[in-house]
Amino acid sequence: MSEISNYFCLMEWNFTLKDISRVAEEFWEHAGDKKVFAFHGDIGAGKTTFISELCRAKGIKDTASSPTFSLINDYVFTDETGIEQHLFHLDLYRIHDEEEAIHAGIEDALYSGAICMVEWAEKIPNLLPEETIHVTIVPGKEGRKLVSSSVK
Amino acid sequence: MNINILAIESSCDETSAAVIRDGEVLSNFIANQKVHEQYGGVVPELASRAHQQNIIPVVEAALKKSGVSKEELKAIAFTQSPGLIGSLLVGCCFAKSLALGLDLPLIAVHHMQAHVLANFIGDPKPSFPFLCLTVSGGHTQIVLVEDYLKMKVMGQTLDDAAGEAFDKTAKILGLPYPGGPLIDKYAKEGNPQRFSFPEPQIPGLNFSFSGLKTAILYFVQEQTKKDPDFIQNNRADICASVQHRIITILMNKLVKAAKETGIKEVCIAGGVSANSGLRQAMKAYSEKYGWNHYIPEFQYCTDNAGMISITAYYKYLAGEFADLTVSPSARSSMDRN
Numbered sequence: 001m002s003e004i005s006n007y008f009c010l011m012e013w014n015f016t017l018k019d020i021s022r023v024a025e026e027f028w029e030h031a032g033d034k035k036v037f038a039f040h041g042d043i044g045a046g047k048t049t050f051i052s053e054l055c056r057a058k059g060i061k062d063t064a065s066s067p068t069f070s071l072i073n074d075y076v077f078t079d080e081t082g083i084e085q086h087l088f089h090l091d092l093y094r095i096h097d098e099e100e101a102i103h104a105g106i107e108d109a110l111y112s113g114a115i116c117m118v119e120w121a122e123k124i125p126n127l128l129p130e131e132t133i134h135v136t137i138v139p140g141k142e143g144r145k146l147v148s149s150s151v152k
Numbered sequence: 153m154n155i156n157i158l159a160i161e162s163s164c165d166e167t168s169a170a171v172i173r174d175g176e177v178l179s180n181f182i183a184n185q186k187v188h189e190q191y192g193g194v195v196p197e198l199a200s201r202a203h204q205q206n207i208i209p210v211v212e213a214a215l216k217k218s219g220v221s222k223e224e225l226k227a228i229a230f231t232q233s234p235g236l237i238g239s240l241l242v243g244c245c246f247a248k249s250l251a252l253g254l255d256l257p258l259i260a261v262h263h264m265q266a267h268v269l270a271n272f273i274g275d276p277k278p279s280f281p282f283l284c285l286t287v288s289g290g291h292t293q294i295v296l297v298e299d300y301l302k303m304k305v306m307g308q309t310l311d312d313a314a315g316e317a318f319d320k321t322a323k324i325l326g327l328p329y330p331g332g333p334l335i336d337k338y339a340k341e342g343n344p345q346r347f348s349f350p351e352p353q354i355p356g357l358n359f360s361f362s363g364l365k366t367a368i369l370y371f372v373q374e375q376t377k378k379d380p381d382f383i384q385n386n387r388a389d390i391c392a393s394v395q396h397r398i399i400t401i402l403m404n405k406l407v408k409a410a411k412e413t414g415i416k417e418v419c420i421a422g423g424v425s426a427n428s429g430l431r432q433a434m435k436a437y438s439e440k441y442g443w444n445h446y447i448p449e450f451q452y453c454t455d456n457a458g459m460i461s462i463t464a465y466y467k468y469l470a471g472e473f474a475d476l477t478v479s480p481s482a483r484s485s486m487d488r489n
Contacts (some may be wrong), residue, residue, distance in 0.1 A: 044366035067288030105238035
């Protein structure tokens with residue numbers, strides 16, 4: 001594990017479905033006060049599955065289903081100080097360009113101060129906040145490799 | 153005195169308006185190029201906040217076609233949840249303003265409840281209690297319907313919706329979005345038994361389509377390594393096999409729900425009910441299990457205000473009105489309704 005986790009540089013996990021919940025817990029420990037996470041990986045890489053696990057780790061009880069059609073799923077969880085916080089799960093799969101993303105209210109979510117998990121973020125490079133954490137999921141022979149970095 | 157209601161739907165991509173009189177839908181318009189040519193404006197590819205540009209033309213069109221004047225309306229209805237918040241807000245604010253201006257009561261409608269009640273537009277109508285399999289790009293649910301406004305979600309997808317499984321498979325096969333209708337088209341010429349894809353083992357009545365998507369991806373990648381033209385040479389069989397699997401996943405859960413509840417009145421709803429394979433399966437399963445099955449007319453399957461209007465009609469009869477403090481919600485359960 002990296003010593004400079006404050007910067008969230010080059011964290012790397014290898015995991016299977018069995019230990020996905022442990023990795024989700026560790027992910028949040030290292031996330032600190034970071035808010036926006038851009039997830040990269042092909043169809044079927046496991047982006048939605050891992051994000052669902054991250055939601056569960058935050059105590060979100062609603063089913064964290066895919067927002068491909070709905071674009072933005074809005075979840076609520078209670079943070080460690082007992083305050084209700086929003087978590088947005090965004091999916092830009094259907095979005096064509098940045099202007100369309102703005103019209104859909106993507107920017108509003110990204111700059112709301114709430115935690116945002118963004119799938120297909122490569123479609124909106126100029127809309128992402130500077131401090132966005134990029135998370136790449138790569139399928140391996142067994143399980144997945146997850147790499148997170150403050151640069152794409 | 154007729155009960156005339158104007159209904160507005162703006163939960164996701166489509167801006168739609170409908171007028172209903174005493175439970176009969178008189179008009180149901182979805183913003184498209186034709187409406188815009190007649191009433192002005194442009195059609196953005198993805199409606200969302202651009203609902204603002206669509207809403208007045210579609211409302212005008214729906215009122216005009218119905219022959220009902222604003223003065224003859226008894227209530228204004230709108231989709232309150234679930235959906236994209238920016239999109240829902242447009243319909244909600246418009247409906248509130250109109251209700252305030254015309255001094256009419258306001259009716260807030262749950263979009264998923266409306267999909268189910270689309271089965272009450274036209275005849276024959278299902279009788280209570282019945283089961284409804286709602287399948288669309290964003291939703292997959294089995295709903296137990298005890299009365300017009302009394303519903304319980306028995307099972308739903310834990311990840312991707314059935315419509316998304318169709319669309320993402322199309323993407324893997326290099327077909328354009330939305331690929332669901334194309335899969336259906338190629339499937340008609342293919343052999344559904346040619347390739348076998350796994351059925352997820354999900355307990356109860358919930359669904360999962362994410363694993364199927366990954367299985368299809370790996371299968372196609374593996375085969376393409378051996379034969380670069382694999383997709384091209386086997387497109388119809390791949391589509392038929394995938395469609396067959398998606399449909400059996402849906403139908404097996406529906407059979408389970410029917411057995412558990414002992415109910416033989418079965419409906420489908422949502423955009424995927426346009427899929428010809430699903431329609432055939434409903435017919436075949438109904439014969440096998442002695443079900444009476446119902447499918448709404450296609451224009452009431454995809455997102456539309458007609459289904460909002462029929463739901464509003466039953467809410468009007470039940471006296472369920474919203475006040476002007478009502479606000480839209482991106483997510484909410486319909487069990488509470």
